[in-house]
Amino acid sequence: MNFSSVHTLGRVAWLEAAFYAAYRMQLPVVLWRLPHRNEQYCLVDMSGGKRSVPPSVLDPQPSFLVSPFVNAPDLSDTICLRPTCLFSTRTPVQDIEAQLAALPGDFRALFYEYLHGKEPLPAGCLPSWQEDTPQEQNRFEALVQRAVNEIAAGKLQKVVLSRRKSLPVESMPPLSRWFASLAACYPHAMVTLLYLPAYGCWLGATPEVLAAQDAQGIFHTMALAGTQAYDPAVPLQEVAWRQKEIEEQALVSRYIINCFKTLRLREFEEYGPRTVRAANLIHLRTDFKVDTRSLAYPQLLDRMLPLLHPTSAVCGMPKDAAMDFLHRHENYDRQLYSGFLGPLGVEGESAFFVNLRCLQYTSGCLHFYAGCGITADSDPRKEWNETCYKMQTLWQGIQS
Numbered sequence: 001m002n003f004s005s006v007h008t009l010g011r012v013a014w015l016e017a018a019f020y021a022a023y024r025m026q027l028p029v030v031l032w033r034l035p036h037r038n039e040q041y042c043l044v045d046m047s048g049g050k051r052s053v054p055p056s057v058l059d060p061q062p063s064f065l066v067s068p069f070v071n072a073p074d075l076s077d078t079i080c081l082r083p084t085c086l087f088s089t090r091t092p093v094q095d096i097e098a099q100l101a102a103l104p105g106d107f108r109a110l111f112y113e114y115l116h117g118k119e120p121l122p123a124g125c126l127p128s129w130q131e132d133t134p135q136e137q138n139r140f141e142a143l144v145q146r147a148v149n150e151i152a153a154g155k156l157q158k159v160v161l162s163r164r165k166s167l168p169v170e171s172m173p174p175l176s177r178w179f180a181s182l183a184a185c186y187p188h189a190m191v192t193l194l195y196l197p198a199y200g201c202w203l204g205a206t207p208e209v210l211a212a213q214d215a216q217g218i219f220h221t222m223a224l225a226g227t228q229a230y231d232p233a234v235p236l237q238e239v240a241w242r243q244k245e246i247e248e249q250a251l252v253s254r255y256i257i258n259c260f261k262t263l264r265l266r267e268f269e270e271y272g273p274r275t276v277r278a279a280n281l282i283h284l285r286t287d288f289k290v291d292t293r294s295l296a297y298p299q300l301l302d303r304m305l306p307l308l309h310p311t312s313a314v315c316g317m318p319k320d321a322a323m324d325f326l327h328r329h330e331n332y333d334r335q336l337y338s339g340f341l342g343p344l345g346v347e348g349e350s351a352f353f354v355n356l357r358c359l360q361y362t363s364g365c366l367h368f369y370a371g372c373g374i375t376a377d378s379d380p381r382k383e384w385n386e387t388c389y390k391m392q393t394l395w396q397g398i399q400s
């Protein structure tokens with residue numbers, strides 16, 4: 001191998017090569033780019049990705065956590081990826097090569113074939129967008145109506161209903177190119193490309209922080225709910241919200257405040273609600289911050305994570321009644337959609353995001369996922385349209 005030619009390649013090519021080599025060898029791998037950052041990271045786990053209670057934020061070893069939507073109360077079904085190899089677009093090439101040396105020879109061979117273009121990167125075409133059938137629209141609108149009726153009967157206050165749209169594809173799509181497009185188009189989002197043997201490939205650009213703790217010990221979570229299409233003619237400060245969205249978002253804020261109360265923590269700061277943009281959509285958002293250093297509470301994230309997931313932004317209120325409704329009526333397995341994912345202790349930071357605005361590639365199909373919060377005032381047609389906009393957001397991002 002000619003090292004000098006390898007060294008001149010952009011580091012992004014190294015991430016791509018590692019992704020496809022791991023995918024071909026059915027090893028867990030994830031690429032990610034945090035909101036408002038430039039660096040992209042890659043983690044490959046040769047141990048296969050074990051399920052466990054999430055490691056503590058105080059654990060000195062970095063990891064990447066992936067939780068399905070349905071998890072145990074102690075989150076023991078979380079997949080914990082440990083790095084056999086972990087590098088970013090800032091890592092010196094010599095360091096990446098030293099890490100690769102620890103990987104098996106067949107992985108390295110594939111890796112360098114992708115890196116040198118001897119093995120072409122997947123280049124499958126984007127399928128054409130197929131409109132949903134009237135049956136699918138009717139089914140979803142009837143589901144929304146059923147939820148509205150149960151809410152009116154006082155059985156629950158809010159439930160978040162979702163659906164999956166599947167498009168057949170002939171060959172593996174250019175997932176890493178789509179990852180790059182999303183990273184370029186959506187700087188505010190957490191952009192992830194993940195492969196897990198049990199779940200296939202997942203690509204997403206999510207605007208929703210579930211829980212994070214930065215290197216300065218600042219804990220952050222948010223209540224994000226209420227959705228409208230973004231209209232560039234209306235400044236964000238002038239956007240008007242209906243009572244329905246205001247209440248729906250307030251329920252999420254109340255849910256988060258209750259989590260703090262469970263821990264008897266009063267020292268949180270609350271900002272908002274404000275209108276924020278997420279690609280071609282806008283939402284209402286309240287941010288909550290806690291200075292864990294001044295409170296001497298470094299493990300706050302460990303305590304909050306199992307209380308927060310799943311928040312009423314993706315499940316509902318009360319949580320058990322909403323989950324029960326979803327089990328009885330939603331009629332499909334969300335898998336990783338509306339679960340959470342993110343790095344733990346990578347360069348001193350941990351940040352978990354709700355897995356929204358995502359697609360899954362598995363066995364000849366692309367599956368798009370989207371949901372919407374249902375309250376007593378929901379209109380089934382508007383909720384249907386909301387799921388369409390959310391899917392289109394991702395669709396537009398990968399095409400650009």
Ligand SMILES: C=C(O[C@@H]1C=C(C(=O)O)C=C[C@H]1O)C(=O)O
Pocket residue numbers: 160162208224225226227283313314356357369370371372373374390
């Ligand atoms: C469920 C989704 O989004 C969630 C639901 C929202 C809503 O109901 O308005 C808004 C943001 C997210 O918390 C999704 O994008 O699939």
